Amino acid sequence: MAEAFDEIKVAFVCLEESVQAVAATIHDSGEVPERYIRPEIDADPVIADAGSYTLPTIDMSRLINPEFSQEELAKLGSACEHWGFFQLVNHGVDQVLSQQIKADVSEFFSLPLEEKSAVAIPPNGMQGFGHHFVFSKEQKLDWVDLLFLATRPVEERSLDFWPKKPSTFRDTLDKYTTELANVTEQLFRLMAEDLGVDHEALLGTFKGLPQSVRINYYPPCRQADKVLGLSPHTDGIGMTLLLHVNDVQGLQIRKDGEWFSVQALPGALVVNIGDVLEILTNGKYKSIEHRAVVNPEKERITIAAFHSVHLPCTIGPLQELGDPRYKEIDGFEFTKGYFAAKLEGRRYLESLKL
Numbered sequence: 001m002a003e004a005f006d007e008i009k010v011a012f013v014c015l016e017e018s019v020q021a022v023a024a025t026i027h028d029s030g031e032v033p034e035r036y037i038r039p040e041i042d043a044d045p046v047i048a049d050a051g052s053y054t055l056p057t058i059d060m061s062r063l064i065n066p067e068f069s070q071e072e073l074a075k076l077g078s079a080c081e082h083w084g085f086f087q088l089v090n091h092g093v094d095q096v097l098s099q100q101i102k103a104d105v106s107e108f109f110s111l112p113l114e115e116k117s118a119v120a121i122p123p124n125g126m127q128g129f130g131h132h133f134v135f136s137k138e139q140k141l142d143w144v145d146l147l148f149l150a151t152r153p154v155e156e157r158s159l160d161f162w163p164k165k166p167s168t169f170r171d172t173l174d175k176y177t178t179e180l181a182n183v184t185e186q187l188f189r190l191m192a193e194d195l196g197v198d199h200e201a202l203l204g205t206f207k208g209l210p211q212s213v214r215i216n217y218y219p220p221c222r223q224a225d226k227v228l229g230l231s232p233h234t235d236g237i238g239m240t241l242l243l244h245v246n247d248v249q250g251l252q253i254r255k256d257g258e259w260f261s262v263q264a265l266p267g268a269l270v271v272n273i274g275d276v277l278e279i280l281t282n283g284k285y286k287s288i289e290h291r292a293v294v295n296p297e298k299e300r301i302t303i304a305a306f307h308s309v310h311l312p313c314t315i316g317p318l319q320e321l322g323d324p325r326y327k328e329i330d331g332f333e334f335t336k337g338y339f340a341a342k343l344e345g346r347r348y349l350e351s352l353k354l
């Protein structure tokens with residue numbers, strides 16, 4: 001994947017300011033610079049009465065227990081079809097390791113800007129500390145700083161962008177992402193079973209489980225209702241596993257045309273279907289638009305682990321799943337198109353429909 005990123009060459013404009021530093025400088029006035037103010041939020045409100053919705057919770061310990069697996073597998077399939085999102089509990093990721101990754105990530109973002117800048121994203125680069133999806137000097141900006149790293153295949157890691165501080169960071173990220181790759185592989189197998197397709201056909205697209213992480217730091221913002229942490233988007237990969245580093249909520253997903261706030265359970269992984277899995281499943285599983293909002297008083301930190309296709313490859317609906325409803329597309333071309341249209345929600349995915 002690291003090599004793939006080099007090949008994709010996304011033309012992001014280098015945004016030199018850190019949002020965390022902006023938040024600190026406006027601390028007294030609380031007035032957010034115009035570039036971060038998002039008038040579109042008012043036109044697109046959050047579901048007032050979310051009581052009728054509950055994001056499905058899937059229990060991995062039941063999925064792998066023969067006594068309950070059929071029932072839980074049906075729930076998994078239904079969540080992927082109707083929500084494109086679920087919370088995974090009892091996922092088996094070592095709790096001490098989860099605590100350690102949370103501590104290391106929090107410590108990295110609490111370092112002075114100069115120290116974080118040791119791993120800054122270079123011009124036209126993707127990996128490191130900085131911002132993604134800034135295409136012009138005029139465009140509105142998300143209220144977030146990120147650290148983006150390709151973690152698998154292991155031999156393609158660019159360690160220059162892996163923080164040396166805190167000293168445990170690299171080792172913890174290595175162990176944590178390895179565990180997540182295992183959970184992902186298990187989920188892909190279970191999904192193949194739910195879909196009634198050959199495991200190898202599904203897993204082959206994700207051979208070697210290429211993976212990257214996007215660690216999101218959303219500073220608090222007194223004008224939180226005027227900014228967006230992350231603009232609405234879908235994930236241009238197979239599947240994402242999201243960990244909440246602290247207990248601050250902010251993820252919203254588009255449900256029946258309105259925004260629904262996710263309440264992540266402590267310790268759960270929030271899993272979502274990406275564009276590639278929607279295409280492979282011929283539209284059975286859904287890649288849902290989501291966004292992140294910001295807390296007025298507290299910082300919010302999340303770790304999104306993306307599981308991507310094995311490049312080079314061709315992305316298209318699996319044969320067993322009926323007449324194709326999406327075009328076949330070369331993996332590189334898909335990824336380039338996804339990055340170019342990232343700020344346009346589901347539009348790129350829709351353009352691939354037949």
Ligand SMILES: O=C(O)CCC(=O)C(=O)O
Pocket residue numbers: 214216230235242250251252290291292302304
């Ligand atoms: O931080 C969140 O809640 C969402 C993160 C996300 O959607 C992403 O990184 O793609």
Ligand SMILES: [Fe+2]
Pocket residue numbers: 233234235240290304
């Ligand atoms: Fe996302």
